[in-house]
Amino acid sequence: MKSEREIFEAYLIKRHLRGTPQRGMILDTFLKREEHITAEQLYDIVKKRDPSIGQATVYRVLKLMVEAGLAREVDFGDGVMRYEHCYNHPHHDHLVCRGCGKTVEVLDSVIEELQKRVAESFGYELTDHEMYLYGLCQTCRKKKA
Amino acid sequence: MKSEREIFEAYLIKRHLRGTPQRGMILDTFLKREEHITAEQLYDIVKKRDPSIGQATVYRVLKLMVEAGLAREVDFGDGVMRYEHCYNHPHHDHLVCRGCGKTVEVLDSVIEELQKRVAESFGYELTDHEMYLYGLCQTCRKKKA
């Protein structure tokens, strides 16, 4: 199986784009992080290794990674886009704590199936979906009590 | 059952806020429209009746309506917030066509129940959720074929 690096390079070649140290570094940094990350957080990390990098570049590379199928945009509705790994990372939805923001990846095959059926019942062919479950985690519920 | 108008006025009184012609007009205009509407669309309509109205006021009143429980924010992820009726308008999710944007309100009680269970299985207490189904409507599928 191909590595993310290889996928990315293949994508660049396919699009007649070029490999650059900035792109490599931003990709690596993104891959090393497990959790969702915002463009700004990624920029802050990357900047430590190479202070000359501009945030525009981070935004641009993030977009490339999405196009290459390596990253996925996640929108928790707080005005900032987050990015998560996409390659070898099957589809899932998110359960987010309204208190502390703690996030769990969830997947329910029955829900997935029903979503498809609901769409079909209106004559739509489901292409994708977004589902965010918001709640209070155990810790936050205890704090409130 | 109380009218939206009454709800709004009661809310203003409760918060020690004031009734103004602008608020009345924006509320009326919003109520008359059935579908989702953006702040800018609402502003455009309202401006025709009273060109002196500022868009800041529209944004402010929209926020009030949300707080009063009359409007609900809907985020289709295209960078613009939309607002829909909330009062006497039970919870539902949205099925949006990726081609033409045509939107259908959907509700599946089994999905709703499963969402609660999924959250609970991770120790979360579900407070709310967002679910957007994206697909292609019949018309758009024919166009593509």
Add this chain to the structure above:
DNA sequence: TTGCTTGCAAAGGATTTGCAACATG
């Protein structure tokens, strides 16, 4: 009168873009 409201314009925050200098294939 008191202090909430308004419209305007300026400010905000996140993301994008124009551009001249630069680097890659």
Add this chain to the structure above:
DNA sequence: CATGTTGCAAATCCTTTGCAAGCAA
């Protein structure tokens, strides 16, 4: 070398805010 790429700053886009003037209670 021909183009794609970069960093910077300025520009966008949507939304919010500060403020002085205007109103509601």
